[in-house]
Amino acid sequence: MSDELKTPLLDELEKGAWPSFVTDLKSMAGKSNMVKDLLRQLEKSYRDKRGYWKHGGLVGVMGYGGGVIGRYSALPDEFPGVSHFHTLRINQTSGWFYTSKALNELMDIWDEHGSGLLNMHGSTGDLVFLGTVSDELEPTFRAVTEKGWDLGGSGSDLRTPSCCVGPARCENACFDTMALTYNITHKYQDELHRPMFNYKYKIKMSGCPNDCTAAIARSDMGVIGIWKDDIRVNQAEFANYVDSGFNVQEFVVEKCPTKCISVEGKEIKIDNSNCVKCMHCINTMPKALAVGKDRGVAITLGAKAPIVEGALFGSVMVPFMKMEPPFEEFHDLLGRIWEFWDEYGKNRERIGEFIVRIGLATFIEGIGLDPIPQMVKQPRDNPYIFFEEYYKEEEEK
């Protein structure tokens, strides 16, 4: 390590059991002045207890309004290597399947045009290229698109749709997450690349309620695989679990949130009408239990991180929808949601905040959904509620 790169505070982050980004950065500092200045600026930030990045900036590539996030150092004279340090979001593959050839190509492009630093993957799901200068944006864009890649979303647009591996590797997948992701990525190119919404709109696809993309917590619209019929049971395999000494009572029956499982002898019984699809029993005894056969998705709306207003979880808007190509029912619903939010939402108001502001009843009326019990988050605590239909009956008497 050369004399000019002394980072005593960052070095602390290399101690301990976990891999450290500092170690990664140091391994690249020798061949990249950008990375070296990145480390130096970060060390100064730790020392002075303040960040030295300026907010945003007007950068992008021609024809697109999103995909590039401008980043400038507040101290360009001191750290010329990071005077520009823009981020490019590259639309990741569905289910994050890459060939090593594709990865090598991407890394070669980024070594040539940027810092060489990657983040795989960002919270939105994108493959993130970290750090380049304004003049390299168009050449990078050209190079990645020549290899068949595209930029992802940023700003007030449809963010890059993201999904779990789904049926490619997982027996719990209740729908083809990758097919839907591919479909909506192509169908909504304009919404993805040219920001026009009130604010960001994230869609995540999880094949089952294990929700490996955390759709219920991290997407404005979560599309989560689910089944309507009964959990499939293989009693012979269940008997094997019992015979092997596995404590079914403690690890399965008592852990069931709705207590809908009982065991008689070596036979398991599930009261499917009370099952809330938590997946615990299926995850614990994958050989004996499996998701049902009448499959589709539940759609949640409104999750977001605590920016502007507080954090929100998604809540169920559609408890069950069949999800098969060409996905027209889903496109139709999405179109109505966007139209209503677009018309009545405020600038920088996420869909979840919008629903809270106008009320669920107004919202579902606006997008043309009927109220159903699955939308109820908690029992009402106010008995003084005005029911229009009862009032009318009274009047007619």
Place this chain on the structure above:
Amino acid sequence: MSFELNGKVYETDDDGYLVNLDDWNEEVAGYIAQQEGVDMTEAHWEVVNFLRDYYQEYKIAPMIKILIKEMKKMFGPEKGSNAYLYQLYPAGPALQACKIAGLPKPTGCV
């Protein structure tokens, strides 16, 4: 920063947006468009004129969704789309068209 056109100096911010709204005229717009590599046609002027009218009325640049909606109302569905606006202004209607219209730089993540 600033630029000179026909003997008059025009003050701009770091990104080339006019500092004084009143400095704007069609000649200045033409000059900024040229710098941006935009060849101004009738269709380009429609957007710029709309932006200026809107700004004069509301003292703020319209949100993209409003720009699109109003364009749709005034010029038909063909011109009321984001893709159409990006065809005219490849760097984005918010950034490039506002600059040519002499409006202040839009803020936020547009």
